[in-house]
Each structure stands twice: as structure tokens, then as C-alpha cells.
Amino acid sequence: xxxxxxxxxxxxxxxxxxxxxxxxxxxxxxxxxxxxxxxxxxxxxxxxxxxxxxxxxxxxxxxxxxxxxxxxxxxxxxxxxxxxxxxxxxxxxxxxxxxxxxxxxxxxxxxxxxxxxxxxxxxxxxxxxxxxxxxxxxxxxxxxxxxxxxxxxxxxxxxxxxxxxxxxxxxxxxxxxxxxxxxxxxxxxxxxxxxxxxxxxxxxxxxxxxxxxxxxxxxxxxxxxxxxxxxxxxxxxxxxxxxxxxxxxxxxxxxxxxxxxxxxxxxxxxxxxxxxxxxxxxxxxxxxxxxxxxxxxxxxxxxxxxxxxxxxxxxxxxxxxxxxxxxxxxxxxxxxxxxxxxxxxxxxxxxxxxxxxxxxxxxxxxxxxxxxxxxxxxxxxxxxxxxxxxxxxxxxxxxxxxxxxxxxxxxxxxxxxxxxxxxxxxxxxxxxxxxxxxxxxxxxxxxxxxxxxxxxxxxxxxxxxxxxxxxxxxxxxxxxxxxxxxxxxxxxxxxxxxxxxxxxxxxxxxxxxxxxxxxxxxxxxxxxxxxxxxxxxxxxxxxxxxxxxxxxxxxxxxxxxxxxxxxxxxxxxxxxxxxxxxxxxxxxxxxxxxxxxxxxxxxxxxxxxxxxxxxxxxxxxxxxxxxxxxxxxxxxxxxxxxxxxxxxxxxxxxxxxxxxxxxxxxxxxxxxxxxxxxxxxxxxxxxxxxxxxxxxxxxxxxxxxxxxxxxxxxxxxxxxxxxxxxxxxxxxxxxxxxxxxxxxxxxxxxxxxxxxxxxxxxxxxxxxxxxxxxxxx
Amino acid sequence: xxxxxxxxxxxxxxxxxxxxxxxxxxxxxxxxxxxxxxxxxxxxxxxxxxxxxxxxxxxxxxxxxxxxxxxxxxxxxxxxxxxxxxxxxxxxxxxxxxxxxxx
Numbered sequence: 011x012x013x014x015x016x017x018x019x020x021x022x023x024x025x026x027x028x029x030x031x032x033x034x035x036x037x038x039x040x041x042x043x044x045x046x047x048x049x050x051x052x053x054x055x056x057x058x059x060x061x062x063x064x065x066x067x068x069x070x071x072x073x074x075x076x077x078x079x080x081x082x083x084x085x086x087x088x089x090x091x092x093x094x095x096x097x098x099x100x101x102x103x104x105x106x107x108x109x110x111x112x113x114x115x116x117x118x119x120x121x122x123x124x125x126x127x128x129x130x131x132x133x134x135x136x137x138x139x140x141x142x143x144x145x146x147x148x149x150x151x152x153x154x155x156x157x158x159x160x161x162x163x164x165x166x167x168x169x170x171x172x173x174x175x176x177x178x179x180x181x182x183x184x185x186x187x188x189x190x191x192x193x194x195x196x197x198x199x200x201x202x203x204x205x206x207x208x209x210x211x212x213x214x215x216x217x218x219x220x221x222x223x224x225x226x227x228x229x230x231x232x233x234x235x236x237x238x239x240x241x242x243x244x245x246x247x248x249x250x251x252x253x254x255x256x257x258x259x260x261x262x263x264x265x266x267x268x269x270x271x272x273x274x275x276x277x278x279x280x281x282x283x284x285x286x287x288x289x290x291x292x293x294x295x296x297x298x299x300x301x302x303x304x305x306x307x308x309x310x311x312x313x314x315x316x317x318x319x320x321x322x323x324x325x326x327x328x329x330x331x332x333x334x335x336x337x338x339x340x341x342x343x344x345x346x347x348x349x350x351x352x353x354x355x356x357x358x359x360x361x362x363x364x365x366x367x368x369x370x371x372x373x374x375x376x377x378x379x380x381x382x383x384x385x386x387x388x389x390x391x392x393x394x395x396x397x398x399x400x401x402x403x404x405x406x407x408x409x410x411x412x413x414x415x416x417x418x419x420x421x422x423x424x425x426x427x428x429x430x431x432x433x434x435x436x437x438x439x440x441x442x443x444x445x446x447x448x449x450x451x452x453x454x455x456x457x458x459x460x461x462x463x464x465x466x467x468x469x470x471x472x473x474x475x476x477x478x479x480x481x482x483x484x485x486x487x488x489x490x491x492x493x494x495x496x497x498x499x500x501x502x503x504x505x506x507x508x509x510x511x512x513x514x515x516x517x518x519x520x521x522x523x524x525x526x527x528x529x530x531x532x533x534x535x536x537x538x539x540x541x542x543x544x545x546x547x548x549x550x551x552x553x554x555x556x557x558x559x560x561x562x563x564x565x566x567x568x569x570x571x572x573x574x575x576x577x578x579x580x581x582x583x584x585x586x587x588x589x590x591x592x593x594x595x596x597x598x599x600x601x602x603x604x605x606x607x608x609x610x611x612x613x614x615x616x617x618x619x620x621x622x623x624x625x626x627x628x629x630x631x632x633x634x635x636x637x638x639x640x641x642x643x644x645x646x647x648x649x650x651x652x653x654x655x656x657x658x659x660x661x662x663x664x665x666x667x668x669x670x671x672x673x674x675x676x677x678x679x680x681x682x683x684x685x686x687x688x689x690x691x692x693x694x695x696x697x698x699x700x701x702x703x704x705x706x707x708x709x710x711x712x713x714x715x716x717x718x719x720x721x722x723x724x725x726x727x728x729x730x731x732x733x734x735x736x737x738x739x740x741x742x743x744x745x746x747x748x749x750x751x752x753x754x755x756x757x758x759x760x761x762x763x764x765x766x767x768x769x770x771x772x773x774x775x776x777x778x779x780x781x782x783x784x785x786x787x
Numbered sequence: 788x789x790x791x792x793x794x795x796x797x798x799x800x801x802x803x804x805x806x807x808x809x810x811x812x813x814x815x816x817x818x819x820x821x822x823x824x825x826x827x828x829x830x831x832x833x834x835x836x837x838x839x840x841x842x843x844x845x846x847x848x849x850x851x852x853x854x855x856x857x858x859x860x861x862x863x864x865x866x867x868x869x870x871x872x873x874x875x876x877x878x879x880x881x882x883x884x885x886x887x888x889x890x
Contacts, residue, residue, distance in 0.1 A: 617804060618848065621811035625818060632822040644830045645821055647871075651841055654860075658845050663856040666845075667863055674867040681878045682885070 011065045011079050014048050015132055018125030022118045029114030037113040038104035045096035045124060052089045055081065056492050062500075064134070064198075074195050080134035083496025084265055087333060088131035088258070091340050095254045096124050098471035102348055103246035105468040106355060116156055116244070123149035127255050131262055134197050136185040143181065143227075146256050147174040153251060154243040166239035169557065173236045177226025181263070184219030187212055197266065201503075204270040217271055220263065221280060228260025230318055231288040234311045235553045241303040245351030248303055253310050253343035258336060261314065264321050265332070269503035272324045275418060282322025283421060286428045288315025293435035297442060297537070298544045302350040302360045305443050306343065309386065312436060313339045316403060319429075321501070323406055330508045331402035333497040337489070338395040338482065342382040345475035346443070349379045352468055353447060358458030362442075366450040371461040374469055376448040378476045385479050387440035387530070388433060390523050395482035397523070398510055404429060404519035430522050437530025442537065486510035585702065588710050595713055605716055608723030619659055626652035639687060643680045647673060664748045803847045810847065814840050831875045838868035 021044050029037040055063070062082040069077045081089070100120070107113060126149060129142030147170075155167030189195040191210050192203045200207070207213060224230075229237040240252050251257070264271070264281065271277045292312025299305045317339070320332035352375050353368065354360045369376040384391065388400030407429045410422040482489060490510055498506040533540070575586060599605050629648040636642035650673030657666035734747050734755065742750035752760050817840065820833040842864045849857040874884050 618807045618811065618844075618851075621808065621815075625811065625814055628815065628818055629821075632818070636822070638827075640827045641822070641824070641830055644827075644834050644875075645818075647834060648818060648821060648837060651837065655841060655844060655848075658848050658857055658860060661852060661854070661856075663860055666857070666860050670860065670863055670867055674871050677871065678874050678884065681874060684878070 011063070011081065011132070012067050012077060014051050015079065015125060015128045017048060018044055018121040018128070022121035022125070025118045025121065026114045029117070036104045036109060037117050038100055038107070041117045041121060042097055042100040042104070044121060045093040045100060048128070049090065049093035049097055052081075052086065052093060055086055056090075060086070060492070060496050069138070074189075075137045076135060077138055078134035078196055079132045080198060081132060083493075083498070083500035084262070084333075085131045085500075087336065087493065087497040088255075088262055089128060091258075091337065092124060092127050092131065092255050095250060095340055095344050095475075098344065098474055099246045099250040099348075102249070102351070102468060102471040103244070105465055106246055106351055107244065112156075116153075119149050119152040119156070120247075120250075123153060123251065123256070127259070130259055136189055136195050136197060136200070139197070140178070140182050140185055143223075143259065144175070144178050146259060147171065147178055147227075150174070150240070150251050150256055153247045154240045156244055156247065157242070160242065162239075163242040166236070166242040170236040170240045172561075173226050173233055177223045177233065177260075180219045180226075181223025184216045184223065187216045187219070191216075201267075201269055204273070207270060208273055213274065214276065217274060217276060217280075220267060220271070224260035224263040225284060225318075226260070227263070228257050228314050228318060229288075229311050230260070230284050230315060231291050231311075232553050234288060234292065235557055237311055238299075238304050238307040241301070241307050245303070245347060245354065248306070249344050249347030249351070252307065253347055254340040257310060257314055258317075258340075261317050261321065261332075261336065264318065265501040268321060268324070268329070268501050278322055278324060278418060279421065280322070282319045282425065285315045285317070285319025285322050286425055286432070288312065289319060289432035290428055290435070291315075293432045293439060296439040297435055298541075299439075300362050302353060302362055302365075302443070302447065303347070305362070305439055306346055306350060309346075309436070309439060309443075310339075310343060312432060313343065313386075316429075316432070319425075320403060320406060323410060325406055325409065326498075326502060326504075326506045327402065327409060327508065328406035329502045330494070330498040330506050331399055331406050333501060334402060334490075334494050334510070335399035336497075337494065338385070338399045338479075341475050341478040341482065342385040342396055345378055345382045345472040345479070346386065348468075348472040348475070349375055349382065352464045352472070355468070356459065356464055357461045362446045364453065364457065365447045366453070367448070368461055369448040372448070372463050374473075375464060378469070378472045379444050379448060381476050381479055382472075383440040383444040385483070387437040388523065389437075389527065390520075391483075393480045393483040395479050395486070398483065398486055400433065400526075401519050401523055402508075402510075404433075404522040408518050408522070426522070430525055433522075433526045434529045434533060437526050438534045438537065441530065441534045445534075581699075581703075585706055588706050592706070592709055592713055595717065599717070599720070604720055606720050606723045611722075611725070616659075619656075622652055622655045622659065626656075639684065643677055643684075647677045650676070662748075664746070799850065803850045807844060807847050807851070810840050810843050814844075827879055831872065831879060834875070835868060835872045838864055838871070842868075 021041070025037065025041070028040050060083065062080060064081075065079045067077040067079070069075055100117075103116070103120075107116060123146060126142045126145030130139060130146060133139040133142060151167050151171040154170055155163050157163045158167075188200050188207060191207055191212070192200045194200060194203075207216065210216075226233040237252055237257065241248055243251070289312050292308045292310075292315055296305050296308035296312060299308060313335070317332050317335050320328040320335065350360065352372070353365065356372060356375075357365065357368070359365060381394070385394040385396030388394075388397045390397050390401075404426075407425050410425065487510065490508075495505075495507055498508075575582070626649050629645050629652065632645040633642050633649065636645055650669065654666045654669040654673065657663075657669055734751055738744060738747040738750040738755075742754040744750040744754070814837055817833045817837045821830050821837070824830040824833055842861050845857050845861050845864065849855070849861075878884050
């Protein structure tokens with residue numbers, strides 16, 4: 011089974027080699043074989059007595075991250091969708107993409123996506139799941155931006171990347187919580203410990219994080235905005251990723267964690283509300299679109315909302331309907347995208363306002379579109395699978411348990427109306443899609459290309475899908491018992507068995523369906539009359555504007571903030587650093603009670619120490635107020651000599667010697683470079699900055715003084731200097747303890763200080779040389 | 788004999804402290820010249836004399852501390868002072884310390 015997951019990745023490595031011969035044989039032929047093989051491998055598992063299959067492969071055992079593959083009904087449903095529709099899309103793309111495109115790139119991304127999607131649905135380890143999850147985001151980003159010379163593609167790719175990765179990261183947070191709480195990273199084992207998770211105080215957080223991941227990926231309101239922009243991708247990509255597979259990864263995630271999450275009543279409230287609202291919003295917005303693929307994008311959003319809502323209801327019927335509709339949606343939406351691709355390919359336009367009357371030119375395509383769009387609308391005809399799942403949806407929303415109180419009861423009482431409302435618009439845009447494209451009087455002569463029927467190869471894939479629609483519609487039991495029931499049971503965690511009938515008798519779900527058809531027909535016929543309602547809602551309340559504003563504002567405000575403190579002025583950086591040090595040190599010292607003053611171990615102050623200190627203080631102040639630079643340097647020299655005197659007073663002859671030499675050399679160096687230094691000027695800083703400078707420097711001085719006093723006052727241990735005093739002659743062979751320490755006890759420090767000096771010297775030398783060379787040039 | 792020795796010690800101690808205070812006062816006065824000094828040569832001379840005073844101070848402190856370890860320091864200050872003052876003088880005179888072309 012691992013090989014089946016990794017096969018696309020392995021083949022993807024060889025694609026660049028294969029695509030060299032693309033002028034002889036389209037690369038897509040090689041690629042089509044991959045999902046076909048996978049499909050054949052997995053179709054064997056279908057059957058009445060299907061048992062979950064588990065495989066474990068070692069990856070990072072020390073971190074409990076192993077590639078744990080788990081194939082149950084739910085995974086099987088998705089695996090077959092991915093490989094089956096993957097085969098059809100790959101085949102379709104052979105005719106859709108011309109050989110002059112960068113086929114190598116396209117199919118590498120495509121296979122990457124397919125492999126990672128298989129990984130998502132088969133992984134039982136949460137971290138492996140997340141890895142593949144991000145892989146799907148990444149490959150989807152690459153596919154959307156396939157025509158990267160277009161502005162729109164880049165924009166759409168970035169948008170989908172930002173939104174899905176945002177959700178992916180929050181998913182990671184939820185998964186990490188789960189694995190920390192339960193101590194295992196296997197989803198099955200997490201499920202078996204669900205009581206532990208449910209009673210944990212972080213459960214609401216886990217629920218929120220996982221749902222955030224699922225909602226962003228599955229384009230639920232308000233995160234749906236990336237999906238319409240992802241329509242910039244080539245149509246096979248839209249058909250595959252943005253209708254059948256990737257957008258269902260969020261659905262898959264919710265379904266996978268359903269047995270655990272659904273126990274909480276918040277699961278019902280959040281998921282079903284978001285789902286129903288997405289259903290209504292998506293179908294409402296779809297009617298407004300003029301681009302074929304945009305209609306389908308909003309339709310996908312709406313259908314995903316419907317599936318999500320059914321998962322949210324959580325009744326056995328609803329779960330069954332959800333699993334059934336996942337399959338049905340993939341069939342008719344995949345074929346509709348391909349139809350849109352054909353129309354685009356054969357007429358050169360996807361704008362529904364320019365299309366119309368194509369039925370006579372594209373008869374086969376029109377037939378396919380007719381079946382698929384009627385199935386999407388849920389027209390009550392016995393050969394349309396969309397009707398079955400829609401009816402099951404109505405039934406599940408109608409049969410919600412009304413014995414509860416509070417907010418849930420309120421939600422349950424309004425859900426049927428919302429469901430009918432959303433479905434009416436679904437009907438309207440399905441009709442609009444079909445009749446707007448294929449009926450009416452078109453202006454064929456104004457289209458960029460003269461329309462004619464698509465090549466047979468291009469029609470095969472949508473044809474197969476439409477055949478699927480009809481077969482499922484005519485004999486739903488064919489896939490019900492061996493397939494959909496397993497998926498539903500895997501989601502619900504219990505055996506779920508439902509029979510699918512076309513005719514239920516005149517019952518509320520059927521009345522709802524009829525209502526949808528009647529109102530939908532009326533609304534569709536008078537569509538131009540009420541189309542202006544879109545100017546009111548959404549009107550200015552566009553989520554895209556919000557997103558654009560958010561992105562632009564984030565950039566602008568970060569620029570403002572960064573420019574606010576990074577203005578290139580060293581003075582300001584210095585102030586910031588000092589203030590930061592002061593704040594941190596002061597607060598830590600005060601918080602820990604670190605400031606202590608202990609006068610117990612002080613020695614007496616002598617007159618000459620006081621005098622030297624006085625001289626140094628006066629000279630230091632003199633340096634600050636000096637008006638010209640030479641004066642400042644010379645007065646600084648006084649401070650240095652004063653320090654040397656202090657060393658003398660405190661009996662440190664070696665330090666005094668060194669200090670004197672260094673001070674002289676420094677003064678000399680200052681004089682050497684003096685010629686190049688600018689004249690001391692009156693700084694142009696505002697009085698406020700000057701005051702701040704004084705305050706900061708005074709505060710910093712105060713801080714250092716206090717730290718020094720505290721350090722002196724809180725000696726916890728005796729100094730180790732007595733060891734050096736005792737042993738410097740015996741062990742080091744020298745009377746001068748300072749020198750023995752420098753070259754013997756702690757000789758390594760000296761070595762590296764020599765190195766520092768050497769580096770400094772070389773740096774000075776090279777700086778001067780480089781400058782001279784530049785001058786010569 | 789013992790008394791005399793103690794008396795001498797005290798005498799040396801007190802006199803060196805008096806001397807230190809005297810020298811320090813002169814350093815402070817010189818410091819005033821360094822800071823105010825209307826021209827830079829004034830400052831240079833003041834710094835030179837501060838150095839001489841520091842030599843004295845070092846010697847006096849060495850007496851006070853009864854130590855011979857600081858004799859090096861006194862000699863070094865002497866050398867450095869000379870070099871420093873010459874460098875300063877050359878800088879004030881010519882604007883540079885090390886001339887590049889020796890023709």
C-alpha cells in the first residue's frame with residue numbers, strides 16, 4: 011500500500027526525463043497510467059465484507075512518527091475518487107494542454123498533488139497526515155500558478171496559499187494538542203481515547219483549531235474566497251483539485267475526526283451553521299457570476315457547504331447522505347468543469363454573456379452538460395444521482411431531532427428553510443449554467459474561435475463521469491452496499507445502512523424538492539428582473555475586498571512599524587538597546603528582589619582615592635561638554651590617566667602599565683585619524699530627544715551602579731583568588747601572580763586576545779589598502 | 788630607637804598624604820586649564836604637566852603603600868609623556884603626526 015501512495019512521487023521524478031519526448035508522445039499518456047494503476051489496485055477492496063486494512067512503515071520511530079496507513083471505508087471512498095477522477099483528468103489534460111506548454115512542470119505538480127492527496131486520506135499518523143496536507147497546499151499553489159506569466163494566476167496562487175496554509179498551521183496546532191493529550195500520534199488510538207480528549211480543558215481549542223483547518227481547506231464561509239480565484243488554474247486542475255479532491259480534504263478531516271468531535275454540541279452548532287450558510291452564500295453568489303468556471307467555483311463552495319452541514323447534523327442518515335454526496339458531487343462537478351474547459355477550448359471564451367446557442371455546435375458536450383447540471387440542481391428524475399443525495403439531504407435536515415432546547419433547537423428549526431433557500435439558488439445557477447451556455451441566441455460570429463465539437467479524446471472523461479452519474483442514478487444499490495455504506499460506517503463509527511429509493515411517496519423531502527424546482531424555475535425565468543439585488547448584497551460587503559485590504563494593510567502597517575524604529579539612525583538604535591536593557595534588568599532585579607546594599611564588607615575611603623575619583627568625574631563631565639574635538643580627546647586622556655592612577659592606588663602595577671600605554675596609544679590614534687573626522691557640531695536633535703538622552707544615560711548609569719553595588723553586597727562564595735596566591739610560585743614558577751594567571755593558569759584567554767589583536771590589525775591594514783586601491787582605480 | 792622609627796614612619800606618611808593632596812589640587816587646577824584652555828597648545832601643556840604630576844602621585848602613593856612595584860610605572864609615564872607631548876606638538880604644528888613622503 012505504501013508503494014501505491016509513493017508511486018506518484020516516484021514517477022514525478024522521472025517526468026522531466028519523459029517530457030523530453032513530448033513532441034512525439036504527449037507526456038500525459040505516461041502520467042495517466044499512474045492513477046489507473048492505483049485505481050485498479052484499490053478497486054479490489056470494494057466489496058460487501060470489507061474490513062479496514064492497516065500497514066505500518068517505519069519513518070521516525072523515536073518521535074513516534076511512522077508512516078501508518080489505514081484503509082477503511084472512508085479512505086477507500088476518497089482513494090477511489092482521487093485515483094479514478096485523477097485518471098480521467100490526466101487523460102482529459104492530454105487533449106486540453108498543448109504540447110507547447112511546459113508539460114513537464116504540469117505533470118510533476120499534478121503527480122505531487124495526487125500522491126500527497128492519497129497520503130492525506132490514507133495516513134493514520136497525525137504528523138504524516140499534516141505533512142501530506144501541506145504538500146497538497148504546496149502543489150495546489152504550484153498548479154494554480156501554472157501560467158505564472160499571468161497576474162491573476164499569481165494572485166490566485168498566493169491567496170490560496172495564504173489561506174490554506176493558515177488553516178494548515180492551525181490544524182497542526184490541533185493535532186499536536188491531540189497527540190500530547192493522548193500520548194499517541196495514531197488517529198485510531200486517539201479515537202479510542204476520545205473520552206480523555208473530550209474531558210480535557212483544551213477540547214474547545216482542539217475543536218476550533220481542527221475545524222479552522224478543515225474550513226479553510228474546504229472553502230467554507232468566510233474562507234471560501236480563495237476558491238474562485240483558484241480558477242485561474244488550467245481547467246483540468248480546477249476539475250481535479252477544486253471540485254473533486256483537495257477541497258474535500260477538509261470534509262475528509264471532519265469526517266475522520268467525526269466520532270470524537272461530534273460528541274460536543276458545539277460541533278453541531280459550528281459545523282452545521284457554517285455548512286448551511288456556506289451552502290446558501292455559495293449558491294446565491296454563483297448566480298451572479300459571468301465566468302463559467304466562477305459559477306462552478308461558487309457551486310463547489312455551496313455543495314461543500316452542504317456536505318459539511320450534513321456532517322454537522324451528525325445523524326446516521328445525514329452521514330450516509332454526506333458520504334453519498336461526496337461521491338455524487340465529484341462525478342457531476344468533475345464533468346461540468348471538463349465541459350467548461352471544452353467550451354473554453356472550442357470557443358475561446360468562458361464568459362457566459364458572450365456564449366449561448368452552442369447546442370447545435372457542441373451537441374455531445376451539451377448533452378453531457380445537461381445531465382450533469384440537472385443532477386447538480388437535484389431535478390427529480392430517476393437517472394440523476396444529484397437528486398438522490400439532495401433528497402437525502404432534505405430528509406436529514408427535516409428529521410433533525412427537535413427535542414432539544416436553546417440555540418440548537420433554534421438552529422434546527424431554521425435549517426430546513428435555509429436548506430431549501432440554498433437549493434433554490436442551486437437550481438437557478440445550474441439552469442443558468444446550462445441554458446446560458448447552450449441555449450438562446452448566441453452571437454457565434456463574435457466568438458474568438460468558430461465553435462465545433464471537441465475531439466473525441468477530450469469527451470471521453472466527462473462522458474465517463476456522466477455515465478457514472480446515470481449509473482448511480484439508475485442503480486444506486488450498485489455502489490450503496492459495497493461502498494457508500496462502508497464509508498458512512500467509517501465516519502459514524504457504527505454500522506450505518508440505508509436504502510436509496512427514488513420514490514418515497516409524497517413526504518416532506520419530496521415536497522421540498524418540488525418547491526425547489528418550482529421556485530427555482532420561476533426565479534430563473536425572471537432572473538434579469540431581480541439581478542440588481544446583488545448590488546445590495548454583497549454590494550460593498552465583499553470578503554475579497556476585506557482580504558485585499560487585510561493583505562495590503564498588513565504590509566503597510568508592518569512597513570510603518572519597521573520604518574518607525576529602523577530609521578537608520580544609530581543614535582536611535584542605541585537608545586532602544588539601552589532602554590531595553592534597562593527595562594529588562596530593572597524589572598528582573600525588582601521582581602527577584604535583586605537590589606541589595608550591604609555595607610558590611612566595605613573598606614575605608616582614603617583621601618587620595620577620593621581626589622583621583624573627583625578628577626576623573628570632572629574630566630568625564632568635561633568630555634561631554636567639550637566644544638572642540640581635540641579638547642574632548644585630551645580630556646578623555648585625563649580620565650584614562652586617572653584610571654591608571656586608580657590601578658596604582660589599588661596595587662595593580664601591571665594594569666597601570668598597560669592602561670597608561672593603551673591610553674597614550676589611543677590618544678595618538680585619535681590624533682592620527684583626527685584629520686578625517688568631521689568637526690564637532692551642534693547636534694540638530696530636538697530638545698525632547700536631548701532630554702531623553704540625558705534621562706536614558708542617567709538611568710543606565712544608575713542601573714549599572716546599582717547592579718555593581720548589589721553584586722558586591724551579595725557575595726555568596728569566597729573568591730578563588732587565594733588558590734592563585736598560594737600556587738603561583740609553586741605551580742606556575744613565577745612571583746607575578748597576574749602574569750602567571752595570564753600565561754599559565756588561564757593561558758587560553760590570552761591566546762585568543764592575541765588573536766583578536768591580530769585580526770584587528772589585519773582588518774585595519776586591509777581596510778586602508780582596499781581604500782587606496784579603490785582610489786587608484 | 789623603636790620610637791624614632793615609628794615617628795619617622797608617621798612623619799613620612801603624613802607628609803606624603805599632604806603632598807598627594809597638594810599634587811591632586813594642582814591636577815584639578817590643571818584640569819581646569821585643560822577644559823577651559825583658550826587654545827589647544829594650552830591644553831597640550833596642561834596635559835603634559837598633569838602627566839608630570841601623575842608621576843609624582845605614583846611615587847608618593849608607592850611611598851604610601853611601601854612598595855617598589857610602581858617604579859616601572861613612573862618611568863613609563865615619563866617616556867609616554869614625552870612621546871605624547873611630542874606627538875601632540877607635531878600635530879598642532881603640522882596637522883599630522885606621521886608624515887608620509889620622506890624626501
